[in-house]
Amino acid sequence: MYIVMLGAPGTGKGTIGKILSKDLNLVHISTGDIFREQINKGTELGKKIQSYIESGSLVPDDVTIETVKTRLLEKDVEQGAILDGFPRTVIQAEALREFLKENKPNSKRVAIELDVPDDEIVKRVVNRVICSNKSCGAIYNKETKPPKQEGICDICGSELRKRDDDNVETVTKRLGIYHQNSKDLIEFYRENNALYSIYPKELDIAVNDIEKFLDEYKRKL
Numbered sequence: 601m602y603i604v605m606l607g608a609p610g611t612g613k614g615t616i617g618k619i620l621s622k623d624l625n626l627v628h629i630s631t632g633d634i635f636r637e638q639i640n641k642g643t644e645l646g647k648k649i650q651s652y653i654e655s656g657s658l659v660p661d662d663v664t665i666e667t668v669k670t671r672l673l674e675k676d677v678e679q680g681a682i683l684d685g686f687p688r689t690v691i692q693a694e695a696l697r698e699f700l701k702e703n704k705p706n707s708k709r710v711a712i713e714l715d716v717p718d719d720e721i722v723k724r725v726v727n728r729v730i731c732s733n734k735s736c737g738a739i740y741n742k743e744t745k746p747p748k749q750e751g752i753c754d755i756c757g758s759e760l761r762k763r764d765d766d767n768v769e770t771v772t773k774r775l776g777i778y779h780q781n782s783k784d785l786i787e788f789y790r791e792n793n794a795l796y797s798i799y800p801k802e803l804d805i806a807v808n809d810i811e812k813f814l815d816e817y818k819r820k821l
């Protein structure tokens with residue numbers, strides 16, 4: 601099964617996506633994480649996309665689609681994946697549909713929309729800190745979910761870092777871009793797949809509701 605996580609930055613796609621990935625044993629693929637890794641490694645791709653990410657713009661569709669297709673052909677994706685941050689445009693959604701039709705014809709797709717008011721998103725994003733250990737990647741919030749020791753991950757003890765693009769100016773821009781594309785994107789999934797929308801106020805309850813929905817969805821297939 602391919603689960604597409606839709607939602608503006610800071611709605612919890614990463615946090616919820618990682619929990620679903622563990623519970624459902626599906627690999628978690630975040631385009632933002634892939635892009636940041638390429639930038640950190642200083643690859644050709646990283647150099648090409650750095651300015652888009654720093655300014656909060658979207659990386660062009662062709663580059664993004666190629667990156668995701670390459671990742672989806674890797675061995676750990678055989679059973680499906682949780683796609684976090686992709687697709688972000690209808691062009692990307694269409695490309696994903698065509699890719700799966702061609703390469704994984706029996707796969708099922710479902711979209712989960714995380715719908716959070718914008719003012720809450722800004723608060724969540726500017727207070728977000730993330731574990732620097734890639735294999736952990738735990739996400740904290742300085743106000744609502746602080747680590748026990750400031751700057752240190754509760755789970756693995758690594759240093760916590762703030763993302764360069766998690767500031768008010770960039771998040772406001774990223775939110776604007778999300779709203780420009782989201783109506784059509786959500787409509788695309790409403791028409792083409794199962795779409796489940798939720799306001800993830802309490803993390804545990806949201807995960808529980810999503811997993812209940814996915815169970816019912818699988819049963820109906």
Ligand code: AMP
Binds near residue numbers: 652684686692
């Ligand atoms: P995220 O970690 O999902 O918030 O993504 C961080 C940044 O990576 C975004 O602000 C975009 O610049 C870029 N990005 C991530 N996913 C995509 C995508 N599907 N399409 C275009 N740009 C993306």
